[in-house]
Amino acid sequence: MVRIADNIIECKGALILGAGIAGLFTALKLAPFPSLVLAGTRPGISGSSAWAQGGIAAAVGEGDTWQAHAADTVTAGAGLVDPLVADFVAREAPERISDLLAMGAPFDRRADGSLAVGREAAHSAARIVHVKGDRAGAEISRQLALTALASPSITLAEGFHAIELAIENGRVTGLFARTGIGPQARLVLFRAPAVIFATGGLGALYAVTTNPLESRGEGLGMAARAGALIADPEFVQFHPTAINIGRDPAPLATEALRGEGAILVDETARRFMLTVHPDAELAPRDVVARAIHREIAAGHRTFLDCTKAVGAAFESRFPTVYAACRSAGIDPATQPIPVAPAAHYHMGGIASDAQGRSSLPGLWVVGECAATGLHGANRLASNSLLEALVFGARAASDIKGTISARPARGEPPAPQRFNSPAPPHVLRDAMTRLVGLERNAAGLTEALATIDQVERAGGNEPALLNMTATAKLVTAAALARRESRGGHCRTDYPLAQQPAQRTFLTLADAENIAAAPSAGHAVAQQ
Numbered sequence: 001m002v003r004i005a006d007n008i009i010e011c012k013g014a015l016i017l018g019a020g021i022a023g024l025f026t027a028l029k030l031a032p033f034p035s036l037v038l039a040g041t042r043p044g045i046s047g048s049s050a051w052a053q054g055g056i057a058a059a060v061g062e063g064d065t066w067q068a069h070a071a072d073t074v075t076a077g078a079g080l081v082d083p084l085v086a087d088f089v090a091r092e093a094p095e096r097i098s099d100l101l102a103m104g105a106p107f108d109r110r111a112d113g114s115l116a117v118g119r120e121a122a123h124s125a126a127r128i129v130h131v132k133g134d135r136a137g138a139e140i141s142r143q144l145a146l147t148a149l150a151s152p153s154i155t156l157a158e159g160f161h162a163i164e165l166a167i168e169n170g171r172v173t174g175l176f177a178r179t180g181i182g183p184q185a186r187l188v189l190f191r192a193p194a195v196i197f198a199t200g201g202l203g204a205l206y207a208v209t210t211n212p213l214e215s216r217g218e219g220l221g222m223a224a225r226a227g228a229l230i231a232d233p234e235f236v237q238f239h240p241t242a243i244n245i246g247r248d249p250a251p252l253a254t255e256a257l258r259g260e261g262a263i264l265v266d267e268t269a270r271r272f273m274l275t276v277h278p279d280a281e282l283a284p285r286d287v288v289a290r291a292i293h294r295e296i297a298a299g300h301r302t303f304l305d306c307t308k309a310v311g312a313a314f315e316s317r318f319p320t321v322y323a324a325c326r327s328a329g330i331d332p333a334t335q336p337i338p339v340a341p342a343a344h345y346h347m348g349g350i351a352s353d354a355q356g357r358s359s360l361p362g363l364w365v366v367g368e369c370a371a372t373g374l375h376g377a378n379r380l381a382s383n384s385l386l387e388a389l390v391f392g393a394r395a396a397s398d399i400k401g402t403i404s405a406r407p408a409r410g411e412p413p414a415p416q417r418f419n420s421p422a423p424p425h426v427l428r429d430a431m432t433r434l435v436g437l438e439r440n441a442a443g444l445t446e447a448l449a450t451i452d453q454v455e456r457a458g459g460n461e462p463a464l465l466n467m468t469a470t471a472k473l474v475t476a477a478a479l480a481r482r483e484s485r486g487g488h489c490r491t492d493y494p495l496a497q498q499p500a501q502r503t504f505l506t507l508a509d510a511e512n513i514a515a516a517p518s519a520g521h522a523v524a525q526q
């Protein structure tokens with residue numbers, strides 16, 4: 001479709017869509033190469049980044065090694081992690097933590113001044129650097145936004161809602177974004193020699209999620225609609241312990257609590273993880289999430305009991321979780337916290353190479369919207385912010401080495417509040433019920449039909465088409481993967497198949513699967 005923009009802005013350097021940690025860190029690593037960071041919401045509090053509680057994984061603790069970190073990452077990923085990617089991400093992690101320290105990130109330290117490191121599930125060592133207990137995301141996001149604001153080469157612009165990529169002669173040359181409401185509404189074409197997507201995840205396509213409602217897979221959908229190759233979209237991670245107090249989105253009880261020794265119990269105080277996995281509460285996330293899901297399906301209520309492991313120290317050690325609990329009348333120091341699994345993290349995304357390049361020339365992808373091969377079928381806790389940092393640095397270096405800045409032209413209109421359509425409830429409900437922790441062919445086929453109905457009823461609204469494209473990719477790939485592996489559990493195909501293969505598909509492939517759901521695999525698995 002040809003779009004007529006009200007304004008055309010020529011950016012001098014890189015155009016970054018997304019002001020979470022991935023977008024801001026990439027801009028800072030690009031500096032002094034110029035960049036414009038565009039986002040829906042305010043940098044510093046934007047996206048999932050500001051909500052991250054645990055911290056960032058890096059082998060900086062005594063006796064820990066990057067090799068052990070890489071090995072844990074490969075193990076958690078259930079056969080689909082690219083070991084070369086795990087190696088370079090784990091190796092570069094301490095350097096990226098040093099970058100953050102230089103940018104002012106206030107990581108917690110021990111009495112001797114060394115970085116304090118915490119432990120999380122499926123890590124063989126204490127290696128999570130954190131800030132003020134559970135405030136890593138909020139504090140790092142705030143600090144990166146302040147540093148970016150002070151950088152003369154970075155322009156931050158909030159209040160723009162991107163809806164489509166601009167492609168000229170087969171190359172991504174920019175994007176269309178809306179700002180304003182009613183008569184004030186403007187469609188702006190931002191053109192740039194390099195476009196970077198740092199658009200985050202897709203949790204809010206699910207009815208029960210820990211993600212902010214702006215995490216709706218729109219970047220993935222935009223790239224897919226422009227023909228980009230998508231990798232592993234069926235792998236969605238469900239966090240086992242969202243606080244179950246009827247909120248949308250659901251607040252999170254960080255995994256670090258289980259690292260501290262908190263236990264999962266039912267309404268009779270039965271510790272049910274002991275019979276599920278030798279590591280009990282510290283088993284991989286998908287195992288813990290499914291165990292809770294099955295307890296709930298069997299009619300039980302499930303709780304995270306921190307009263308012995310954390311007790312009176314709760315308020316000072318985990319202030320964010322404490323505040324969420326208190327707002328619902330629960331004192332986590334003395335009472336168990338009601339918990340349920342919720343859509344939390346997307347392992348899949350826009351396929352990326354080791355420099356963050358997508359399959360579309362001119363488009364780089366960093367952070368949660370990308371599929372780099374690091375997470376495989378199941379992300380290791382606290383590896384996602386790390387991936388954003390490592391690939392942000394790599395993409396910045398690639399762009400600086402290959403792209404020249406050019407003169408800027410045009411002034412963007414003053415950004416304003418804008419309306420963007422929320423994902424319809426029927427879509428979110430279908431994703432949670434039918435494309436959630438446990439899936440089967442009948443449910444996935446029903447979900448594809450629902451996505452199709454939502455799409456047809458949407459009247460070509462581009463934001464909605466971006467969301468339905470993403471939902472379709474997740475669902476079609478889940479239908480095509482006739483096995484259970486990591487975060488993807490098929491009740492009709494409970495075993496893992498050998499050899500383990502990643503999924504690579506386009507939106508056209510997903511549409512073929514949706515058109516003939518019983519026809520079998522139509523996607524490239526390699």
Ligand SMILES: Cc1cc2nc3c(=O)[nH]c(=O)nc-3n(C[C@H](O)[C@H](O)[C@H](O)COP(=O)(O)OP(=O)(O)OC[C@H]3O[C@@H](n4cnc5c(N)ncnc54)[C@H](O)[C@@H]3O)c2cc1C
Nearest residue numbers: 018019020022040047048049054055162200367368382385
């Ligand atoms: C509650 C919670 C706790 C977590 N804890 C941890 C943790 O401890 N450690 C860890 O490693 N990971 C954690 N994660 C995951 C991690 O926070 C995310 O994977 C990471 O922050 C993603 O960063 P990002 O920069 O890629 O995307 P985000 O931070 O989500 O930012 C996305 C940006 O894209 C913008 N955007 C998206 N679409 C559009 C559009 N169409 N137009 C304009 N702008 C758009 C948004 O406005 C936003 O600025 C947690 C996630 C959640 C939800």
